[in-house]
Amino acid sequence: MEIRVLRYFLEIARAGNMSRAAETLHVSQPTLSKQMKELETELGKKLFRRGSAGLTLTDEGMLLRKRAEDILEMVDKTADEFRALDTVTGGEVHIGCAESHQIKYLARIIREFREKYPLFRYHLTSGNTEQVTERLDRGLIDFAVIVEPPDLTKYNYVEVPETNTWGLVMKRDDPLAAKKCIEIDDLIGLPIICSAQSMQTDIPRWCGERADFLNLVGTINLAYNGSVFVQEGAGYMLVFDKLIDTSAASPLTFRPLSPPLETNTFVIWKKYQVFTPIAQLLMDEMIRELK
Numbered sequence: 001m002e003i004r005v006l007r008y009f010l011e012i013a014r015a016g017n018m019s020r021a022a023e024t025l026h027v028s029q030p031t032l033s034k035q036m037k038e039l040e041t042e043l044g045k046k047l048f049r050r051g052s053a054g055l056t057l058t059d060e061g062m063l064l065r066k067r068a069e070d071i072l073e074m075v076d077k078t079a080d081e082f083r084a085l086d087t088v089t090g091g092e093v094h095i096g097c098a099e100s101h102q103i104k105y106l107a108r109i110i111r112e113f114r115e116k117y118p119l120f121r122y123h124l125t126s127g128n129t130e131q132v133t134e135r136l137d138r139g140l141i142d143f144a145v146i147v148e149p150p151d152l153t154k155y156n157y158v159e160v161p162e163t164n165t166w167g168l169v170m171k172r173d174d175p176l177a178a179k180k181c182i183e184i185d186d187l188i189g190l191p192i193i194c195s196a197q198s199m200q201t202d203i204p205r206w207c208g209e210r211a212d213f214l215n216l217v218g219t220i221n222l223a224y225n226g227s228v229f230v231q232e233g234a235g236y237m238l239v240f241d242k243l244i245d246t247s248a249a250s251p252l253t254f255r256p257l258s259p260p261l262e263t264n265t266f267v268i269w270k271k272y273q274v275f276t277p278i279a280q281l282l283m284d285e286m287i288r289e290l291k
Helices: 003-015 017-025 031-045 059-084 103-116 127-139 197-199 201-211 223-231 277-290
Strands: 048-051 053-055 090-097 119-126 143-146 155-171 191-194 216-219 238-241 253-258 260-269
Touching: 003 017, 003 031, 003 053, 003 059, 017 031, 031 143, 031 238, 048 197, 053 253, 059 090, 090 103, 090 127, 090 277, 103 119, 103 155, 103 277, 127 143, 127 260, 143 277, 155 223, 155 277, 191 197, 191 223, 197 216, 223 238, 223 253
Parallel strands: 090 119, 090 143, 191 216, 191 238
Antiparallel strands: 048 053, 143 260, 155 238, 155 253, 155 260
């Protein structure tokens, strides 16, 4: 299976049309069609359904698309890394970030880092801890910012100085907004929105077995989307402070939990990881600034 053919396959999948894909790729349509037939023969599976509306992917085609995207992302990242070996004036670094206001430290470090290395570029991918560590394990990112203690058998880490404070986001005119802080009894019976990861790890740290009595009506992995649901009256959101706008002009407000619940933030990377020169320089800078 050739990298070039995988690129052809992905372009056809995106375009949904052999002619448009051939035009984009600057190859003839017969050549492209022949390559896809050979790919289907090699895999022993049909990848496309051909209909009047164009080409759609079969279930096998959907699987190959996901795998091809991962493979080509790794190929492109590897090529970038080798290009970066010739110079340390720049290069590219890929970072996976869980949601936390504490990524402000990373932003400040990168801002100053780019003053020294103006050709440096960074790529941020957002997700929960499980999602970003999966990408780290597969070599798709260089570092990850997570909001739970790292697995010390797999990762090195540096801890971010401040902590994340948990609380409840609700409408500003909600009766609970009159309280200075929110206790577990206040939440019983309310429709709660929270990340699945936090309901398994963080919230039980706060209220123990009583977490089982919470009415979890929805899970999220992006706080902004959850805040829209709160604003529309779909529930109350348990989340870190400072992830969404709860200023006086906002229709939403935040109240901390009582007793207080806090979560630390960590920058992690794989043990024995070999970095590109620019990634190594950035790692050294993060260690100096955060320790």
